Amino acid sequence: MPELPEVETVRRGLNQLVAGATIKSVDVFWNRMITPPFSSERFQNELVGEQIHTIERRGKYLIFLLDHWAMVSHLRMEGKFTVTKTGEPYEKHTHVVFHLSDNRDLRYLDVRKFGRFSLMPIDKKENYGPIQKLGPEPTTSQFSLENFQEKLSRTQRAIKAVILDQHIVAGVGNIYADESLFRAQINPMKPANQLNKGETARLREAIITVIANAVEAGGTTIRTYKNTLGEAGKFQVALNVYGKTNEDCPRCGTPIEKTKVAQRGTHYCPKCQGSIARYEKKGPAG
Known part of the structure; x- marks a missing residue:
């Protein structure tokens, strides 16, 4: 399972690659990756036209800050993101694809299909239940x-x-x-x-x-x-x-x-x- 250092490294890479990009459309090929109360269909619709401003991290969670939404992602056991040109053949185990307006895709792959995506209104991102329950980050300033x-x-x-x-x-x-x-x-x-x-x-x-x-x-x-x-x-x-x-x-x-x-x-x-x-x-x- 990716631990904090791996997730932080993924966050930094994502910020290099997709911060500032706009989501043109979304394809979800494994509906159970989208957590209730959002359906897969609503998840896809709500993200159309949203810009990815930055990606934050809390514990092992990635938090994509968009115009109106905070999209929370957990990689679980073997989830990973890749960025490719739109139209390139999908790799095996590709389950969620964010088509960007610059003709690139942000793709989520997961052999075990354990990864999850959640949406929270941007002004309520601090209210995401699993993150609220986390202990402090392992840093000198936060880990008392x-x-x-x-x-x-x-x-x-x-x-x-x-x-x-x-x-x-x-x-x-x-x-x-x-x-x-x-x-x-x-x-x-x-x-x-x-x-x-x-x-x-x-x-x-x-x-x-x-x-x-x-x-x-x-x-x-x-x-x-x-x-x-x-x-x-x-x-x-x-x-x-x-x-x-x-x-x-x-x-x-x-x-x-x-x-x-x-x-x-x-x-x-x-x-x-x-x-x-x-x-x-x-x-x-x-």
Whole structure:
């Protein structure tokens, strides 16, 4: 699934390519991608003549700011946007096409068809329910240590499960959770309310740093991810534990292990971050 760095990279690419363009018409080939109360037909009609002023991001959501509408898009597992000349053959898995007035198409492709589009009146874009429920962005100015400590103190869930929770901090997915916990030297199965103040501060700083570094690198390409410009991310070369099962820990040389936390494959160093055995016996794993 594209995580915050990948979605931010897509946002930047879209702004380079389509900001300022006007939508001439829209084709929807998979109606379920358009969320109620809008029908596919109304979605297509409302966007005719709308100009794309800019694209914003909140967590893993892209927000297209138009003349009268905010169009919210979530890429889910494998969604992606491409920009091509109008009239070029459609690639497989093309489900929504925005025909632009300059004879280009903004096309949305999605192998699994999980992506979604929603429309909100531009003056009510802050009222979009899923975005209202998101936690803070993982930045120094928005991700408060005090607030983070307070939230951790109220749950016994495994710390990895907690930082994957978009209500706690927005945009952190599986890759960056593993990398942040490794950087902070915290076991992914440790109950959140057992972290001391020093560990909580280290983890907050690790999340902020890992996400910022990944954004700078254009995200992480593990399988299929490419940005809107057709470029792969580069952060995979900087990964320390994710996908490194049985490879030597870059910090201590101990082989990296893989387990499952919160139903997600989880990579960690059993020496730097401690054994999971104590938490398997004493506490929930998410």
